Amino acid sequence: MVSRLVLVLGDQVSPGLSALQEADKARDLVVMAEVMGEAAYVRHHPKKIAFCLAAMRKFAARLERDGWRVAYTRLDDAENSQSIVGELLRRAEAEGADSVLATEPGEWRLIEALSHAPIKVRQLPDTRFIASHAEFDAWAEGRKSLRMEYFYREMRRKTGLLMEGDDPAGGKWNFDHDNRKPASDDLFREGPLKFDPDETVNAVLDLVERRFPDNFGRLRPFWFATDADQANTALDHFLEHALPCFGDYQDAMLEGDRFLYHAVISPYLNAGLLDPLDICRRAEAEYRAGRAPINAVEGFIRQILGWREYVRGIYYREGPDYPRRNALNHQRKLPDFYWGGETRMNCVAHAVAQTRDEAYAHHIQRLMVTGNFALLAGVNPTELHEWYLAVYADAYEWVEAPNTVGMSQFADGGIIASKPYISSGNYISKMSDYCRGCAYKVTQKTGAGACPFNLLYWGFLDRHRDRFQGNPRMAQMYRTWDRMAADRRAAVLDGAQAILDRLSAGETV
Numbered sequence: 019m020v021s022r023l024v025l026v027l028g029d030q031v032s033p034g035l036s037a038l039q040e041a042d043k044a045r046d047l048v049v050m051a052e053v054m055g056e057a058a059y060v061r062h063h064p065k066k067i068a069f070c071l072a073a074m075r076k077f078a079a080r081l082e083r084d085g086w087r088v089a090y091t092r093l094d095d096a097e098n099s100q101s102i103v104g105e106l107l108r109r110a111e112a113e114g115a116d117s118v119l120a121t122e123p124g125e126w127r128l129i130e131a132l133s134h135a136p137i138k139v140r141q142l143p144d145t146r147f148i149a150s151h152a153e154f155d156a157w158a159e160g161r162k163s164l165r166m167e168y169f170y171r172e173m174r175r176k177t178g179l180l181m182e183g184d185d186p187a188g189g190k191w192n193f194d195h196d197n198r199k200p201a202s203d204d205l206f207r208e209g210p211l212k213f214d215p216d217e218t219v220n221a222v223l224d225l226v227e228r229r230f231p232d233n234f235g236r237l238r239p240f241w242f243a244t245d246a247d248q249a250n251t252a253l254d255h256f257l258e259h260a261l262p263c264f265g266d267y268q269d270a271m272l273e274g275d276r277f278l279y280h281a282v283i284s285p286y287l288n289a290g291l292l293d294p295l296d297i298c299r300r301a302e303a304e305y306r307a308g309r310a311p312i313n314a315v316e317g318f319i320r321q322i323l324g325w326r327e328y329v330r331g332i333y334y335r336e337g338p339d340y341p342r343r344n345a346l347n348h349q350r351k352l353p354d355f356y357w358g359g360e361t362r363m364n365c366v367a368h369a370v371a372q373t374r375d376e377a378y379a380h381h382i383q384r385l386m387v388t389g390n391f392a393l394l395a396g397v398n399p400t401e402l403h404e405w406y407l408a409v410y411a412d413a414y415e416w417v418e419a420p421n422t423v424g425m426s427q428f429a430d431g432g433i434i435a436s437k438p439y440i441s442s443g444n445y446i447s448k449m450s451d452y453c454r455g456c457a458y459k460v461t462q463k464t465g466a467g468a469c470p471f472n473l474l475y476w477g478f479l480d481r482h483r484d485r486f487q488g489n490p491r492m493a494q495m496y497r498t499w500d501r502m503a504a505d506r507r508a509a510v511l512d513g514a515q516a517i518l519d520r521l522s523a524g525e526t527v
C-alpha cells in the first residue's frame with residue numbers, strides 16, 4: 019500500500035490531533051518542518067520562534083517514542099525547501115507517498131497553500147476546540163448581532179460547565195461586574211511557573227539567536243514550558259496560586275508586575291500543549307472544592323469557553339479578507355514606539371517594554387493601552403494586526419486577528435464589538451499605577467502636558483460622529499462632549515491634532 023504523509027504544524031503539537039488519529043502508524047510518515055516560510059512571514063518575536071521550534075522538536079521525539087515514523091526538517095538542513103508545501107512535496111517524492119493528511123491550519127494563508135498544493139491534501143477539522151465550525155455557524159445563522167455572551171451561555175449548557183441543572187452556578191451567567199478592582203503592590207504574588215532551558219531548548223535558542231538577530235524582542239532569559247508535562251505543571255501552579263484572585267484583578271495593570279493573576283498559558287494552549295475543555299474542567303473543580311470563588315472561576319472559564327471559541331468561530335466564518343478590513347478607514351503608519359522607539363507615555367512604554375522582554379502582555383494592556391492608542395490615533399488596522407501577530411508568543415491569526423481587527427480596532431464594522439473600545443487616560447489611571455510615573459498629567463484635559471489619551475479620545479469621537487452618534491451605548495459620551503463649552507472643545511481638538519501632527523512628523527509623543 020502507498021504510504022501517506024501526515025502533516026503536523028508548529029501549533030499542532032497534540033497527540034490527539036485529528037490527522038494523527040486518522041493516520042496509520044504502521045503505514046504513514048509524519049512530516050514536521052522548521053521552515054523560513056513560517057518563521058519569517060511576519061517578523062516574529064525571537065521567544066515565539068524559539069517556543070515553537072522547541073515544542074516541535076520535543077513533540078517529534080515523543081511521537082517517535084510512541085512508535086511513529088517522523089521525517090523532521092531542521093531550519094538549517096541543507097535540503098530544506100523552507101516552505102511547508104515544499105517539504106511535503108520533497109518528502110512525498112522520497113517516500114513514494116501520493117497524499118497528505120492534515121488538520122486544518124489556524125490561518126487562511128496556509129489553508130489556501132495546502133488547498134492549491136500539487137499533491138492531494140485532505141484537511142480534517144481541528145477537533146481541539148470545544149465548538150466545531152458547524153456548531154458556531156448554526157448558532158450564528160439568522161442572528162442580527164453575534165454577541166459573545168449568548169454564544170458563551172450556549173457553550174455552558176452544551177458542556178455543563180458551571181451549571182446547576184438548567185441554571186448557571188452562583189445564580190448568574192457572568193460575574194464581570196465584580197471584576198474591576200485595581201491591584202496593589204504585593205510582594206508575595208507568585209507569578210507564572212518558569213522553566214530552565216534544557217538541552218533541546220538551548221540548541222533552539224542558539225539557532226534563533228544566530229538566524230534572527232534583528233527581530234524585535236529579547237530571546238533570553240527564556241522560561242516558557244515547551245512540552246505538555248511542563249505546560250500542565252504551569253497550569254496547576256496557576257490554579258493553586260492565582261486563580262482565586264483572577265476575577266478581582268483581571269483588568270488591573272501594575273508597573274512592577276507583568277503577570278498579576280493571569281494564567282500565562284495562551285502560548286501552550288494555542289500550540290496544543292494544553293486542551294481547552296480540560297483546563298475549564300480543572301478550573302471548575304477548584305470552585306466545586308471551595309478553593310476558588312465563583313467570580314474568579316466563571317471569569318476564567320468565560321475567556322476560554324466563551325471568548326476563545328467565539329473569536330475562532332468569527333475568523334473562519336468571516337473568511338480570508340477579515341484581517342485586512344478597515345471599516346473606519348484608518349491609514350496612519352504604526353508609530354515607531356511600538357517597536358521600542360521613544361515615547362513619553364508611560365503606559366505605552368511599559369506595555370511595549372514588557373512585550374519586548376516577555377513576548378507577553380495581558381489582555382487589558384493589549385486592549386486598553388496599545389490597542390486603544392492605535393484606535394484613537396487612527397493607525398492602519400492591518401499594520402497593527404501584523405504587529406500583534408509578530409510580537410506575542412500566543413499569536414496565530416485565527417485568534418489574533420479577531421481580537422485586533424474586530425475587538426480592538428472596530429475595523430470589522432462592529433461584528434465583534436458593539437462599540438469601539440476607546441477610553442481616555444482616566445480608565446488607565448483607575449486600573450493601573452502607570453500615570454504616577456508619566457511625563458503627561460492624566461488629570462489635565464488640555465494644554466501641552468495633557469495626557470494624549472484624553473485629547474485623542476474626544477478627537478476620535480468628533481471625527482467619527484456620523485458613524486457613532488446614533489449608537490445608544492455611546493450617546494452619553496456625545497452628550498458629555500456636546501455639553502462642554504465651545505472654546506474648550508476647540509482647545510481639545512487643537513491638542514488632539516497637535517499630537518497627530520507630531521506622530522506624522524515622527525516626533526516623540
Ligand code: FAD
Pocket residue numbers: 279280281282283284285287288318321322325326327329379380381382384385389406407410412413414417418419421422425426
Ligand atoms: P488569561 O487572562 O489568564 O486568560 C486565560 C485564557 O483565556 C488565555 O490563555 C486565553 O487562551 C483565553 N483568552 C482570554 N481572552 C481571550 C480573548 N480575547 N480571545 C481568545 N482567548 C482569550 N490571545 C491569544 O491567545 N492570541 C493572540 O494572538 C491574541 N491577540 C490579542 C490581540 C489583542 C489586540 C487583544 C485585545 C487580545 C488578544 N488576545 C490574544 C487575547 C488575550 O489578550 C490573551 O489570550 C491573553 O492575554 C493571554 O494571556 P493569559 O494566558 O495570561 O490569559
Ligand code: DLZ
Pocket residue numbers: 026027028029030051052053054056057058062066067070071123124125128414415
Ligand atoms: C509560528 C511558527 C513558526 C515561527 N515556525 C514554524 C515552523 O517552522 N514550522 C511550522 O510548521 N510551524 C511554524 N509556526 C506555526 C505556523 O506558522 C502555524 O501553524 C500557522 O500560522 C497556522 O496557525
Ligand code: SF4
Pocket residue numbers: 362363364365366442443444446447452453454456457458459460469470471
Ligand atoms: Fe498613559 Fe496618559 Fe497615564 Fe501617561 S497620563 S500613563 S499617557 S494614561
